[in-house]
Amino acid sequence: MTRWLTKDEQDSWLALAGVMLRLNTALDQQLQRDSGLTHFEYLCLAMLSAEPEWTTTMSELARTVNASPSRLSHVVRKLEDRGWVARSPAAHSRRVTVVRLTQEGYDVLADAAPGHVGTVASLVFDGLCGEDVERLRELMGHVLQRLAASGLDRPE
Secondary structure (H helix, E strand, O other), X not given: OOOOOOHHHHHHHHHHXXXXXXXXXXXHHHHHHHHOOOHHHHHHHHHHHOOHHHEXXXXXXXXXXXXXXXXXXXXXXXXXXXXXXXXXXXXXXXXXXXXXXXXXXXXXXXXXXHHHHHHHHHHHHOOOOHHHHHHHHHHHHHHHHHHHHHOOOOOO
């Protein structure tokens, strides 16, 4: 038998769906306007900047940014053409590709970060108290755990 959503669940779901559909668009627009980056490109650069020596494997970066290998390869190729990342075979296996953030890529990320963080703060956190922020983290953590347990959260 189908478990239908209650009225409160449906209202909450529609609010969450609205955020999922519109937030990435808003972040894309701000980053494109101010930095010439897509949100996904920014995310790739940011995740690389958090890695030791700004370097990781393509497969690990794909997992981190939740992208299919083909999508990530396409975006990394564009970033590489701009001189913002560099790819090379891994020292331990020529079948593994390593991607490294270049200094120029880091500089682009550093220039884009204040506007991006300001937009995130404005759209998501302004007007929330500390308890609201903590509750949001808990709720999103719950959803992320459910997604991971389902196995449906990875692109093909």
